[in-house]
Amino acid sequence: MNQTVLVHLMIGSREKIDAIESMAELEDLARAAGAQIVRKVFQTRSSPDARTFIGEGKVDEIKTILNETGADLILFDQDLKPSQQRSLEQALDARVIDRTQLILDIFARRARSNEGKMQVELAQLNYLLPRLTGKGKTLSRLGGGIGTRGPGETKLESDRRRIEARIARIRHDVKAVAKRRAGQRRSRKESLVPLAALVGYTSVGKTTLFNRLAGESAFTSPQLFATLDPLVRRTSLPDGLPYFLSDTVGFVKRLPPALLASFKATLEEVLEADLILHVVDLSAPNAEAQAKSVEKILAEIGAGGIPSVRVNNKIDRLPDRRALLARNETAEGGVYLSAATGDGLPALKNRIRSLLFQGLRLFYIRVPHNQEDIWASLRKRSLILKRREGADYREARIMADPSQIIDLSAYIVAGEPTW
């Protein structure tokens, strides 16, 4: 276990509260990677020092801390330039890593599927490439511990060209996966079945809720970033209305750009969604700050315009559970629930129903067998819930926007059918 010192540089007159929140998150991330935090160091400067980022004086102060505590890892809350990282390692004679490297490291530990592994490796290689020149301690001193879960020493030792070739190869493979995903998305779209995406800060309970709604048993864990690969399942509401539900990778404040690029295919599921279910862990002390950072990232990836509902989870951990559940009675605002106990789940399903199927109505349709073209056009304009073959007719229960099927009114059967 690494004894770790955390460092944050406040630049100019940036708000202190931001720095404290950011450090709290860094602490969670570091713990998730198995670090033991021995000290948190803040520094204020009008601009970062070109060579040491935090300035000579602060470097000396950290050196003293290292001597006192025996810490062997210094973790910077901001991203360092490769040259800064090298100078700091030389001056401190200890490993120095930054926020991006830490997150990449956690992702490397979590990746299970091929796709996840590919994306993480790509992000790592892209991050490491500019750091290869000169081979500082970062690359040469690969012991155990945080920041060492790189793509493997042999690869790191090989020259730039081989790494670039590897990047090209993975990009190619990732493209193939993206293509397959695009194909799946297209057929999903053609089916007219809408898509809801579970989105949120890491560990808020997205996968737990996904399992509840889709009847799945995808992996959940109290560790951060348990989910890296997007999962999409077809499921349905209690009255049979079908929809697709996707589970996605968790966010943190300032998700590294190297990751956003590599996980673009994953995030595309979110961009395609008809509804975003923004899951928030209401029992987290900084729930509001977490929600804000998620909204910021959603806006950055271009998902700001998608209808969204806030799903306040983990109310079983709060004392005023009942009062929160009662808020579900009003149609406005977010939904309050516990994915763990299932309390409040019906309210969420109602909300999904009204947001995804707004404007659609249920119809019963009867089309003679010799009118295949009518059937084909119906498929393009409505959601077919159930169908039945009769001797002369094909019948179906459909959901459609009434204005879309006006020309087919002759085929609409009044009343409830008996099947």
Ligand SMILES: Nc1nc2c(ncn2[C@@H]2O[C@H](COP(=O)(O)OP(=O)(O)OP(=O)(O)O)[C@@H](O)[C@H]2O)c(=O)[nH]1
């Ligand atoms: N008490 C309580 N715990 C919950 C609830 N929902 C989820 N959890 C727990 O919170 C932890 C994280 O849940 P996940 O479903 O893995 O969270 P996630 O948002 O998918 O997390 P990542 O995929 O890691 O980003 C797990 O230990 C869950 O058991 C809830 O409603 N109440």
Ligand SMILES: [Mg+2]
């Ligand atoms: Mg998950």
